[in-house]
Amino acid sequence: GLWWRQSEPLMFGLPFWVVYLLILTLITSVAFYLFSKYYW
Amino acid sequence: MEGCTIIEFILLVIAYFIGLILLGIYAHKRTKKTAQDYFLANRTFGPVILFFTLAATNFSAFTFLGFAGKAYDSGFGQYGIMAFGTAIMAVMFYVIGRKVWKLGKEKGYITPPELIGDRFNSTSLRLLFMGVMVVFTIPYLATQAIGAGMLIESVTGASIGWQIGAIFTMFVIMIYVIFGGMRGSGWTDVIQGVLMISALTLAVVFIAINLGGFEAANTMAYNASPELFTRPGGGDFFMPMMWFSFMLLWIFADPMFPQIFSRFYTAKDEKSLKQSMILYPIVVSFLFLCPVLIGIWAHGVGLDVSGQKDMVLPMMVANYAPGFVYAFVMVGALAALMSTADSQLLSLSTMLSHDLPFKKRKISEINIGRMLIVILSLFAILFVITSYNPREGIMGTLVKTTFSGLAVLCPTTIAALYWKRATKYGCIASILIGETSVFIFQYNILPTFGLLSAIWAIIIAIIVLIVVSYLTKAK
Numbered sequence: 001g002l003w004w005r006q007s008e009p010l011m012f013g014l015p016f017w018v019v020y021l022l023i024l025t026l027i028t029s030v031a032f033y034l035f036s037k038y039y040w
Numbered sequence: 041m042e043g044c045t046i047i048e049f050i051l052l053v054i055a056y057f058i059g060l061i062l063l064g065i066y067a068h069k070r071t072k073k074t075a076q077d078y079f080l081a082n083r084t085f086g087p088v089i090l091f092f093t094l095a096a097t098n099f100s101a102f103t104f105l106g107f108a109g110k111a112y113d114s115g116f117g118q119y120g121i122m123a124f125g126t127a128i129m130a131v132m133f134y135v136i137g138r139k140v141w142k143l144g145k146e147k148g149y150i151t152p153p154e155l156i157g158d159r160f161n162s163t164s165l166r167l168l169f170m171g172v173m174v175v176f177t178i179p180y181l182a183t184q185a186i187g188a189g190m191l192i193e194s195v196t197g198a199s200i201g202w203q204i205g206a207i208f209t210m211f212v213i214m215i216y217v218i219f220g221g222m223r224g225s226g227w228t229d230v231i232q233g234v235l236m237i238s239a240l241t242l243a244v245v246f247i248a249i250n251l252g253g254f255e256a257a258n259t260m261a262y263n264a265s266p267e268l269f270t271r272p273g274g275g276d277f278f279m280p281m282m283w284f285s286f287m288l289l290w291i292f293a294d295p296m297f298p299q300i301f302s303r304f305y306t307a308k309d310e311k312s313l314k315q316s317m318i319l320y321p322i323v324v325s326f327l328f329l330c331p332v333l334i335g336i337w338a339h340g341v342g343l344d345v346s347g348q349k350d351m352v353l354p355m356m357v358a359n360y361a362p363g364f365v366y367a368f369v370m371v372g373a374l375a376a377l378m379s380t381a382d383s384q385l386l387s388l389s390t391m392l393s394h395d396l397p398f399k400k401r402k403i404s405e406i407n408i409g410r411m412l413i414v415i416l417s418l419f420a421i422l423f424v425i426t427s428y429n430p431r432e433g434i435m436g437t438l439v440k441t442t443f444s445g446l447a448v449l450c451p452t453t454i455a456a457l458y459w460k461r462a463t464k465y466g467c468i469a470s471i472l473i474g475e476t477s478v479f480i481f482q483y484n485i486l487p488t489f490g491l492l493s494a495i496w497a498i499i500i501a502i503i504v505l506i507v508v509s510y511l512t513k514a515k
Contacts, residue, residue, distance in 0.1 A: 004280065007269035013258025014116070015269045021120045022325050025127045029321035032130065036314040040134055 046196050049367045053192070056371055057212045060228050060378070064216025067224035078221035078406045079150050079390045085226055085306040087315035093226045093306070094316055095323060096233035096379035097299050098126070100180075101187030104240070104331060104373040108356075109349035111335030115268030117278035119332040121286035126328070127321035129290040136295045137304040137313050139457040144305040151387075152301040152453075153395045159456040160464035163397065168471055169449060170395045173298040176445040177384055182420045184381035185210045188374055189424065194354050195370050206424045209374065213382045214417040218410050222306060225382050232375035237323070239372020240330040243353070246361035247334060251341065257333075260340030268336050281490030289494050293447040298391060299383035381420075389413045444482070444494035448474035451502045455509070466509030474501030 007015040071077050111118040149155045157166025189206030216224050251257035271278040307313050334356045345352050357369045389412035455462035477500045481493030
């Protein structure tokens with residue numbers, strides 16, 4: 001389990017999809033934490 | 041260089057190099073005379089050292105130079121494929137890393153080919169696996185040295201030529217790796233990792249302040265080159281199939297670098313691997329944004345890079361940050377290069393000394409390893425002096441050869457760790473046909489339909505592995 005040719009709205013001057021990918025990357029870290037705690 | 045002269049920069053670099061050599065010598069004093077200790081630090085790396093040694097080894101010349109150059113060309117798409125692609129790759133610390141660590145501890149494996157060869161009881165597969173790793177890593181090692189040389193030439197205004205800089209850097213790496221082995225490499229990686237992260241952060245902060253703030257710097261770039269803020273970006277590079285390819289490529293390619301694979305053996309326990317996996321996305325989420333921002337901001341200020349896109353980051357720092365920051369960032373860039381090169385040098389010498397069927401050894405494996413470190417360093421220097429064209433984009437050269445070639449080894453590795461029905465013939469056929477297909481797609485003999493050639497090579501390697509394994513008898 002995640003806007004082509006779009007750049008606006010800008011957030012802190014960044015395209016919104018860059019902020020989305022940054023948040024998704026941090027969510028991946030949370031997923032790894034839960035994975036290592038409950039499965040590994 | 042305002043506020044910092046060339047002489048001061050050279051003194052800073054010399055002090056840094058001496059520090060690395062001293063750390064290598066200290067590691068030498070802490071290392072016992074066993075192959076396990078010299079080549080794998082006796083499998084004692086805790087979470088902090090393991091994370092930094094994985095990260096510093098993984099993030100190389102193009103984390104600093106290539107990312108900024110590619111972002112200057114193609115825009116913010118570079119951040120997406122590098123940050124998320126590298127973050128999700130850390131799932132392989134579980135899929136491959138955990139199994140490799142356990143088998144290494146149980147059976148005393150030292151190199152990646154040793155594990156693969158032993159699993160299938162096949163010397164030919166072991167040598168083939170090693171051959172692919174060596175062939176695709178040596179040019180990459182030379183690239184790190186070239187990157188260091190280019191940086192030194194750039195900072196000193198060509199007072200020191202790039203070839204001299206590359207040779208000097210390679211010599212320093214050779215010294216501390218010979219002395220310190222894996223322990224020296226791991227310890228220096230911690231220092232180099234911290235340097236790299238602080239240097240990139242400082243660079244972005246000072247440039248942003250100089251350009252009127254973070255948002256203002258982005259707005260200037262947006263007004264100058266709005267196409268960099270969308271995908272497919274500049275030059276229509278990030279088409280959907282290309283985006284998909286890159287997101288998938290790192291998962292298969294990164295763990296197959298011998299210097300990364302070998303580090304799975306060095307973990308003290310599974311907790312170290314777990315914590316490295318959790319930290320990876322946190323660090324890449326902001327670290328990889330730094331060079332991308334600097335590359336894009338160069339458009340906002342109308343910087344003329346005149347064909348040297350890989351040097352856009354040093355040029356921006358030189359123009360928009362104080363002299364001491366410039367010197368610090370350049371040392372940070374050197375740290376990124378050296379932390380990858382030292383790991384490559386050690387993993388190559390470990391494989392060549394351990395996996396080649398030497399007979400009647402009159403000298404210890406550690407000393408064979410040390411001699412190979414010298415030979416490989418000289419080989420990289422020879423590359424620098426003679427055949428390599430440093431003016432080609434680093435990223436282009438790497439993606440064309442190294443990543444695709446190593447990614448083909450991933451299906452064999454996963455089969456060795458998980459699939460009981462896999463056979464040595466299936467693995468050998470998978471590697472040989474997979475590598476052949478890398479070049480068939482690379483040179484457009486067959487169409488790639490917008491995907492990277494590496495993706496087709498991986499698909500073919502998987503199919504061949506399954507079909508040939510079912511057609512041959514598993515022992």
